Amino acid sequence: MNQSCNLLSVFAYQKDHKADTLLAVAGAAQQFAEDNDNPNAQFLLAAGNAGIQAATNAVVKRASHEMLYWVYGAVIALCLLTFRSWRAVVCAVLPLMLTSILCEA
Secondary structure (H helix, E strand, C coil), X not given: CCCCCCCCCCCCCCCCCCHHHHHHHHHHHHHHHHHHCECCECCCCCCCHHHHHHHHHHHHHHHHHHHHHHHHHHHHHHXXXXXXXXXXXXXXXXXXXXXXXXXXX
């Protein structure tokens, strides 16, 4: 609690900081905040190391596919510009897509 009594921290201790644990805790906290927010009380998340790590994991998960699409687009554009052949694009992009899918599996 702070001096003006308008902030109260709630701590949730975890046994580990694995992605699954952080996702479960962050999901439960987010659901609690959505259910109990009102004009008199507002719940804010991600105040500690685990919260920051959970938020980082969520952002990276959302951005990973977008980055792959940009990489594929750049490779396709550069192959078309360099080789001027759709066959060269297929030869370059197909293995790239295959390795991306296998790495995520």
